[in-house]
Amino acid sequence: MRLVEGAMSPADPAGVEAWAAGRLSVLRRATVREHPAGSALWTRLPLIDMAVHLPWLRERLLRAGGTVEERVVPDLTAVDAPVVVNCTGLGARDLVADRTVRPVRGQLVVVENPGLRTWLVSTAPDGETAYLFPQPGRLLLGGTAEDGVWSLEPDPAQAAAIVRRCAALRPEVAGARILEHRVGLRPARPAVRLERQTLPDGRAVIHNYGHGGAGVTVAWGCAEEAAALAASS
Numbered sequence: 001m002r003l004v005e006g007a008m009s010p011a012d013p014a015g016v017e018a019w020a021a022g023r024l025s026v027l028r029r030a031t032v033r034e035h036p037a038g039s040a041l042w043t044r045l046p047l048i049d050m051a052v053h054l055p056w057l058r059e060r061l062l063r064a065g066g067t068v069e070e071r072v073v074p075d076l077t078a079v080d081a082p083v084v085v086n087c088t089g090l091g092a093r094d095l096v097a098d099r100t101v102r103p104v105r106g107q108l109v110v111v112e113n114p115g116l117r118t119w120l121v122s123t124a125p126d127g128e129t130a131y132l133f134p135q136p137g138r139l140l141l142g143g144t145a146e147d148g149v150w151s152l153e154p155d156p157a158q159a160a161a162i163v164r165r166c167a168a169l170r171p172e173v174a175g176a177r178i179l180e181h182r183v184g185l186r187p188a189r190p191a192v193r194l195e196r197q198t199l200p201d202g203r204a205v206i207h208n209y210g211h212g213g214a215g216v217t218v219a220w221g222c223a224e225e226a227a228a229l230a231a232s233s
């Protein structure tokens with residue numbers, strides 16, 4: 001995780017502060033040079049490179065004495081553990097028949113970084129978002145949010161539109177070499193499910209899924225709440 005400065009529009013300090021709980025630093029109006037929207041905020045936010053972050057989390061678990069076993073769980077009662085924590089995201093639709101969990105598809109374009117060191121986020125009045133996040137050795141361009149769409153195939157038209165929107169913010173991006181197309185499905189739900197239940201054999205199951213487009217942001221808080229539910233009787 002790195003703390004990186006950047007600019008976001010529209011500039012609504014109250015709205016941003018509401019979700020950042022007063023923890024944002026360097027909060028000021030961005031200059032037009034920093035963000036072409038003319039009305040944007042300049043601040044410093046944590047940027048996570050998931051390709052590094054997930055192996056780091058796994059290593060942390062192993063060092064703490066945990067083990068990792070990868071397999072499909074057809075039924076929660078089949079899990080051999082005194083307490084079961086269900087973090088299956090979209091898989092909860094089948095595993096616990098929760099049809100309120102649905103995908104919100106997101107597509108990204110990964111390009112060679114033409115020299116950006118700061119990030120940029122811009123949300124148009126129609127809700128369409130363009131963002132540029134510098135990561136080590138590359139630049140992530142986004143993004144899309146398609147409710148209820150399951151396809152993991154990159155859409156070339158969407159990729160072109162993403163590059164076009166980002167190039168409108170930073171013209172040097174227009175000719176950047178494309179390294180990769182990425183698609184992910186956010187596991188959305190009307191509200192995150194953090195709940196304790198009892199399996200037929202008396203063991204506890206803690207549900208912790210449905211984090212939508214903010215699962216990384218809220219991961220530690222939800223994990224603490226899940227651990228508290230596991231400890232309660």
Ligand SMILES: Cc1cc2nc3c(=O)[nH]c(=O)nc-3n(C[C@H](O)[C@H](O)[C@H](O)COP(=O)(O)OP(=O)(O)OC[C@H]3O[C@@H](n4cnc5c(N)ncnc54)[C@H](O)[C@@H]3O)c2cc1C
Nearest residue numbers: 072073088089091106184185186211212213214215216217
């Ligand atoms: C394009 C994009 C951009 C995003 N940007 C951000 C961001 O900026 N900030 C942020 O906080 N979040 C962001 N997110 C959202 C974030 O990635 C998710 O909220 C998060 O990954 C959810 O984590 P999870 O572990 O709950 O679910 P998942 O990551 O979906 O993991 C669920 C796991 O459970 C496994 N599983 C399911 N069913 C079973 C079963 N029956 N047996 C065994 N295993 C099973 C699946 O294989 C999967 O590995 C973004 C997502 C996308 C797609």
